[in-house]
Amino acid sequence: MSKALTIKKTSSEAVALPDVVPLSAPLLTAVTEALGLSRDIVADDEQIEHAWTQLPRLLRRIPPQLRDERIARMCIAVASGLFDAAINYVWNASVVELRDKVRRFGIAVVPQVLDDKDFDEDSLLDLKDAELLDLCRKLNLIGDDDFFFLDQCRATRNSFSVAHPAAGTVDEDEFLTFLSRCQKHALTSERNPRGVDTKGFLVALKGSGFKKEQREEWQRRIRETYDAQRELLFVMLHGLYCDPNAEETARQNALQICQALSDEFSPKVNAALVDRHQEYKAKGDDARLKASMQFFEKIGKLGLLGDADVHSVFTAASRKLLSVHNAWDNFHNEPPFADRLEQLARKNRVPASAQPTFVEAVVTCGTGNAYGVSRAAEPDYHRMVKAFSPAEIAIMLALPKGTTAVAGRIKTTKACEKRFRALVGLLDPKSVPTSAKAALQKWKP
Incomplete structure (x- = not known):
């Protein structure tokens, strides 16, 4: 007696099939002769042997959990030379998996x-x-190429399998191609994205402030969904943050999610967010536009906006710092404003148009006044000065010649002159432009 057909699933996913051709050949001949039919109503022995020897290689590519009874029946059909039936079993397995x-x-x-x-x-x-x-294509469960080949397989199955009266026959090569395409484009173990329940997500956003575990769970779900929905979700979060009527809890929940995932934004997500920002600007929606600027700043994506928008953010932050510096109790109040400007400069390129205002604010506050400098903010000033570009260095070294407040302090107050020289000492000599070399020598500590 012949061995029963087995598909062995091991840790290496190897597939071992018995040699059935010597057994099936006489069986097929005997059956067709008994019915008075020609042997060629099914595939000949050479065709069966060719298909059978190629099966293990293709079966190994199908994840073990998907090698079910349909795949076993497919193998039996191949051993019997019934490629039209084998096609139907493969297609059914593909539909079940989809x-x-x-x-x-x-x-x-x-x-x-x-x-x-x-x-x-x-x-x-x-x-x-x-x-x-x-x-499946709309949900991004299969790609456009998967859809193309599987749709061809669907047409082949409808016209040439036992599912319907066949328009013709398929040979062993056509069957193997069919199996290969179904395996590659449907019967795979690739990551299956999960959709995010948008309604449930909105309810959670508008509830209480996210706890760490809750926020991380929503981040995981967003990461695991498909690209198109991820784009929609980030645009929704941006819109929620910019909505002047939204509760602050919901706005902060939306912002925290985007801050955690901003490094993973795709080019399409970035483009969609910028488009929404430009819509606010075109409509003259100042409230949402201001919030949108804050959103891009807080997620470290300010550079996506045009120079005019970035200029506005830097000059506003620089002027606010100067205003606080020149007000009462400045040493106590400066640190948060200095920290914000330092973070802006660290994460974004300062537009050339904003550099004079930016440099003046940093150097003025870093130089201090006759009473000293804000010690808590001083590390931020030092970090910004060390990171000055050649153009910003040139602006800094030209300040003592001007009529600004810091120029007057350097000229009239020894302590301010000393602190300015200390700031100059933080500059990288290699970054100093040729036109400013003389000024560097003059002000080096």
């Missing part, structure tokens, strides 16, 4: 993507194969 992909994505989330409130498990089972492929 449905499972939709289930793993989240049937409850699908209506939010399709805008179809009635979609449920029964709707999934009622989908025609072509509709299922289209749904």
